[in-house]
Amino acid sequence: MNAPDEPVLELVHVKKEFPLRRRLGEVIRGDHVRVHAVDDVSFKLGRGEILGLVGESGCGKTTLGRMITRLIAPTSGRIVMDGREITGTGGEEETAYRRSVQMIFQDPYASLNPRFRIRDVLEEPLLIHHIGASRAERMRLIEKVMEKVKMIPVRDYLDRHPHMLSGGQRQRIATARTLILSPRVIVADEPVSMIDLSTRAEILHMMKAVQQEMELSLLYITHDISTARYFTHRIAVMYLGRIVEIGATDEVIESPRHPYTRALIEAVCEPVPGRVQRLRELPIRGEIPSAAAIPDGCRFHPRCVFARPECADMTEPELEAVGPGHYAACRRLKEI
Amino acid sequence: MREFWKEFTKIRTGLVGLGILIAFVVLAVIGPSIVPFPSAIDHWRDISFWQDNPQAAPPVWINALPWTGKRGVVSSLLEHPGYSEVKEESGVKVRKYVFAYRYDSDLPPRDLVVRFQGQGQVPLDISLRRPDGLDAPLYREQLDIAEGVLQRVSIGRNCARQVIEFVRAHNEDLAAGLDPDLIKPVSILFSKLDPSMPDSPAALKGAYTITVTALLLNDQFAFQAPSIVVSGHVSGILGTDLSKRDVFTGIVVGIRWALIIGILTSILTVFVGVVLGVCAAYFGGAVDWLLNRLYEFVYLLPVLPFLIVISAIFKPTIWTLIVIICLFFWTGPYKPVYSMALQIREETYVEASRALGARPGRVIFRHILPLLLPYSFAVMALSVPAVIVYEASVSLLGLGDSTIVTWGQILHDALGQGAVINNLWWWVVPPGLMIALMGMSFAFLGTALDRILHPRLKTR
């Protein structure tokens, strides 16, 4: 699937910096230490599309998700929905936006208030946005959405508390909670990483079915590129606050162009025999640097096995096309 | 609401706590009608009100205990005697009141006090008939009685000479050794007149009658409602203190104030502390900074000097005191609530709520505050006894409200006047026990409420 022409959601040069507590010496010297969690990200999300945002810890994917759901505000850049800018808006526009963009959190044990019953959890969004004139009407909406996520029979679950449900069931409720407002975009932050392997596919399956039925756009944030393969239409790979590669899922996985993507894919373990006696060759050096001290030039160059001296000196590479709908940010694309 | 109640009845500690609290409330309401001295509330510090009570008398039920050596006289009030009235030819009415009293104890009463009201010049005659048949004339005077004023004739104080006369009439030798200033007249009246009487008198048990005869010289002069206070060694359900006040009355009357002071103050204090703590934590920024500076300021203020100044300007009532305690002690719950709210604010479900679009009010009331309830109840439960005792210490300095009676005050009087050293346990234990009981009932209530409000503690 190519990048959509009429995107539901578009990010334009979005940045997020966090100031860091400094030691006295640094303050005196005037050093400004900032964590560049998200450092110039732009992409489009189409209608009914599932975009995977893949990266390791500290790459900024969660921060990006939180900016999209307006839990934090970007330091600079714009977030545009249906062509209308929503960064910096407040009041009614903000409330309307919140109805359209919802989030599923990683930890099913923490994202539901343990004191609430399931009916309260699902009623909360309705009450916040004044949907449903009467209790009965709200209950109807709640039952409908519970059926969508296959929590049936509904009666059995309405009066339970979260700790009486399994991890998978809780994620279903969390999904139901996002769906009840009929949003346009759902940001799912590692929705299955804390769920048992044997249930993961079930939850992803359910999410995909719902997504297709309601033509939702889904931003699937994960560090596990293997599940992304089953779930997403396109993948964006993030490194240290930037997108280094983006394209159709199968293409990025089968023909990765950016050295980081290649290293990532090389590193994944597969359930195949014959690996025990062999060491995995990883085309990558060292460890992820701190987001407060981003390397000069191409930020990946200290770890890149293909790096040349120019990679450190020249300005940071931008995303350039390597195929239809497939972009990578590397100076040496043609050579490697 | 109904399901809340259904949940609540399942938890035994909660019911115990509620039961104790209800018992307290009921006692506070019906108290004035069951105490022996109903008007004690207004007269707690009035010495004359209590003058007929025995001083530092243990409770009456210690007589029933097997290890009590000599059983003391139970203080009692002899009222509504039968009386006869004879009108003589001269127009003078002779009114004779006869009081019956059964004396079974090993120790004689401390005093007999004849109380009455009347008007005008009234000759009064008081005599005692003993079980051994001897009559003792005790008092014969002509009184000038002012209307509306309670009159008292204390046998022990006023009748020493008559008692010596009585003894002399029956046993000259015994009477010779008696000094009117040193004897205990009532003690002699109730002892056998045998040679052991001066040193170790033997109790003369049996039926006694006391006859009070008043002569009404004309219709304007009146004599009303005589009663006799038998001042004994034991008195009341909980004894008396060194100021002769009935402790039981004090305790019961104090319930109301304990409830008011305890509940009101602790609720207000915790409420203010919690609200401010949550606001500071949730809103952060300037609000946080301001409230934390306010906290530091109030926290460091010395309460007592402040109270002294206030009381020099205004006359403190219990309500002023409650307000001041709240103004100072909201800092107690503030800091822990602040740090707890800071943590709760970072919880994923709070973030989820905000992502849904919830306003700060909703997040605070539906997500943050409920988690603070267990702690709040714990603080409330623990502050109830603390506040009661604090009020007592304040009362000691003369800054308290002297128009009311509180357990703290009773306790303070007791400890201050050496009740412990003098072994007056009935004065110390009851108020302390009551304070502890009230604190306990709140603690139980708090535990039950916490279990209901925090579902994870549910064992089902």
Next chain:
Amino acid sequence: MSAPLLVVRDLKLHYFTSKGIVHAVDGVSFEIAAGETFGLVGESGSGKTSCATALLNIPAPPGRIVGGSILLEGAEITGMSDRDLRRRVRWSRISMVFQGAMNSLTPVYTIRALMAETCREHAGNEHLDTAGTEQLMRRYIGLVGLPAHVLDRYPHELSGGMKQRVAIAIALFLEPELVIMDEPTTALDVVVQAQILNLIKELKHRLNLSYLFITHDLAVEAEVADRIMVMYAGKAAEIATNEQIFGERGPLHPYTRLLLDATPRLHDAAHELAFIPGAPPDLIDPPQGCRFAARCPWARQKCRLQEPPMATIEDGHHVACWKAMKDGEYERS
């Protein structure tokens, strides 16, 4: 093959909770040879961590070993006293890298202090002086691929991967024969995970170690394990070699089969991700027959009534499943 390093027979570990007795490990038997990586696969609640803690007799309270035997080079260690275990077995012969070990490094001590503490706790008969301890620490820090100055650092100054290497170094310190690793790479990023797995393999050869490698991820197990035991609801479902499970024929136990199908793979475009509906049984009141019967698509009446024994289908491949035994019989004949 020489005598196995560790023999576990019919191990039972139960948790005595107020709600009842949780039969976390309910009769598990396996063997680990010297120089072998033995993989233990299971999901949450399968009993894999309990199994591991049983080997060192450090179950989380209120747990207790209630039956079975554990033989370390032929010597029974289940009955040993705590003192003897600490002096003679724990850390010196069997050590453990706990789940989330990298996060349980006490933040107020330097790495040097943490490692020195382990040395003191378990040195037992050998008394090393400060210089000797220092030398030993440097050697192992180097062995796990860390520079010597890490010894002077505090845990929060190190990355996740570095902390995990430190945890491994601490486990190797007293030169044990068997190292139990409980989910050593689960919390790590994919690249770091690959590096740590490489390290684990290298160390195995250099120090001739045996591993008990516990994980819920079959793909990771495929990477390191010579033989694998799959646990479900407190019992062993299947024990087989790497090739037998991940090779052509595939696993024989339905649970392993389904678990393998549920494991995502990057390069098999045709593969559909499977899932297993339902949930594991209650371990306080486990079902009568095969514990997986309720979720098994091939379950028959017999499976629900009678618990299948662990049977040998072929050399090195053991399954506890009525269907597998039936299928196996067909194969052999």
